[in-house]
Amino acid sequence: MAANVIDGGQVRNKQVLLKDFVTGFPKESDMLFTTSSVNMKLPEDSNGVLVKNLYLSCDPYMRIRMSKLLRPSYIDSFQPGSPINGMGVSEVIDSKYQNLSKGDLVCGRTRWEEYSVINSPESLFKIQHKDIPLSYYIGILGxxxxxxxxxxxxxxxxxxxxxxxxxxxxxxxxxxxxxxxxxxxxxxxxxxxxxxxxxxxxxxxxxxxxxxxxxxxxxxxxxxxxxxxxxxxxxxxxxxxxxxxxxxxxxxxxxxxxxxxxxxxxxxxxxxxxxxxxxxxxxxxxxxxxxxDYYHLYTKFLEMMIPQIKEGKIVYVEDIAQGLESGPSALVGLFSGRNVGKQVIAVAPQ
The missing domain is CATH 3.40.50.720 (NAD(P)-binding Rossmann-like Domain)
Structure with missing residues (x-):
């Protein structure tokens, strides 16, 4: 982390932004890879969590969010000039939320950046089964x-x-x-x-x-x-x-x-x-x-899936793109069928 330190407890924070609303097939140039900064300590009056994003999900529905929606939808458009957001797996770096502590692994909605402040941490799911690949929580278990x-x-x-x-x-x-x-x-x-x-x-x-x-x-x-x-x-x-x-x-x-x-x-x-x-x-x-609409079945779903994964009764194919900077290419590739299996971004190359 030291190489990314700026000063005063802040570090560089790589991000992927949407430049502007998209028409037609999306292009890598519709997104901007940039760097901002983030404070590694939350303010005392916060009720949120600071997370380090580990894996980000690329999903076809995200294309809909890249357009300016002209009629009501179940989800909002991305905002030009702001980081793209979606499902991810993250590690808690700092927490002012009573149900999460530093070092916890969580799954939920986050932004396409190295570090994110989540101001609605009650929406995050705390990962208990860590003997399964963490990326599975935005795929087969997500x-x-x-x-x-x-x-x-x-x-x-x-x-x-x-x-x-x-x-x-x-x-x-x-x-x-x-x-x-x-x-x-x-x-x-x-x-x-x-x-x-x-x-x-x-x-x-x-x-x-x-x-x-x-x-x-x-x-x-x-x-x-x-x-x-x-x-x-x-x-x-x-x-x-x-x-x-x-x-x-x-x-x-x-x-x-x-x-x-x-x-x-x-x-x-x-x-x-x-x-x-x-x-x-x-x-x-x-x-x-x-x-x-089916989140009420999630516990039942996990109880069924985890043993079947461990016993090899169900397998899962992932296509993992390395590095946050690969995100635009990975997302665009969904629409030409370039990926084989579930498209995932490993935020830090492995």
């Missing part, structure tokens, strides 16, 4: 994991022997949905955007089949090839043409959990979906979800 768990088990209500399709299946959420489905005794197919990812789905993550959607000229035909009897459950991460094709191939009383629609986030005019009458014809239930 928002993506809870999203996969709630979307699949609570919304889709799977039954043994059902057919399951997962789009963006090698991503932070999709890879878990596929494994949950296999543990339930379902037949599972995933789509991804490269041969490497398709091979990963079948060889490491246990999917029955997988295909590269970029190589398919007819998505309807591709789904009929893999699901000749139709799809019972679809876990939606993509939207657009994929959703249109899936609706044509759903079975009667099928269920669709809508986690996200990454194909639409960079479009000024989202693509229309033309097959929606299948919701009526086939009596399909389609429901969106946000992880914070």
């Amino acid at each position: 928002m993506p994991g809870l999203t996969a768990y709630a979307g699949f088990h609570e919304i889709c209500a799977p039954k043994k022997g059902e057919t399951v399709f997962v789009s963006a299946a090698s991503g932070a959420v999709g890879q878990l949905v596929g494994q949950f489905a296999k543990l339930m005794g379902c037949y599972v197919v995933g789509s991804a955007g490269s041969k490497e990812k398709v091979d990963l789905l079948k060889s490491k993550l246990g999917f029955d089949e997988a295909f590269n959607y970029k190589e398919e000229t007819d998505l309807d035909a591709a789904l009929k090839r893999h699901f000749p009897g139709g799809i019972d459950i679809y876990f939606e991460n993509v939207g657009g043409k994929m959703l249109d094709a899936v609706l044509l191939n759903m079975r009667i009383h099928g269920r669709i959990a809508v986690c996200g629609m990454i194909s639409q986030y960079n479009l000024e005019e989202p693509q229309g979906v033309h097959s929606l009458m299948n919701l009526v014809y086939k009596r399909i239930r389609m429901e969106g979800l946000l992880s914070f």
Whole structure:
């Protein structure tokens, strides 16, 4: 830390700022890597905590926050000139909050910088199980994991022997949905955007089949090839043409959990979906979800997941970018499919 000391107890604090609101595909130049300063001691009248950020999460929904939102949303836009924020794993450096002490490891919302002052520390989750990789708490044990768990088990209500399709299946959420489905005794197919990812789905993550959607000229035909009897459950991460094709191939009383629609986030005019009458014809239930609606299940979720991780029943693939300065590239890479698995930033290179 000494090399970063300025004076008077202050240290240099590397940050990633949003320059201005973004339209179209984000670019690294939309973000600014800069340095400010932070005092390593909180004022006596504070009720917050000072943390050193260890791991930061890159998530597709962050693209939505880079735009100036013209209508109410479940989350606010990032503010130009301020650090990007999102989920992270951090170590407490100083605390004026009675439930956290120096040295505690926490997970929660933080900013894209080396050190952050968190003024709402009650929102932080204190990490108890430290024998699991800390980065897992923003992946398999964090928002993506809870999203996969709630979307699949609570919304889709799977039954043994059902057919399951997962789009963006090698991503932070999709890879878990596929494994949950296999543990339930379902037949599972995933789509991804490269041969490497398709091979990963079948060889490491246990999917029955997988295909590269970029190589398919007819998505309807591709789904009929893999699901000749139709799809019972679809876990939606993509939207657009994929959703249109899936609706044509759903079975009667099928269920669709809508986690996200990454194909639409960079479009000024989202693509229309033309097959929606299948919701009526086939009596399909389609429901969106946000992880914070299911926080009441988090303890139950951890109790299920941690033993399965330790026993190797569930695996998790991460793509860890080294150094805070790699953050803009890592975030932009989500939208070209550059990452393999959950995209994480290790704030200090390891």
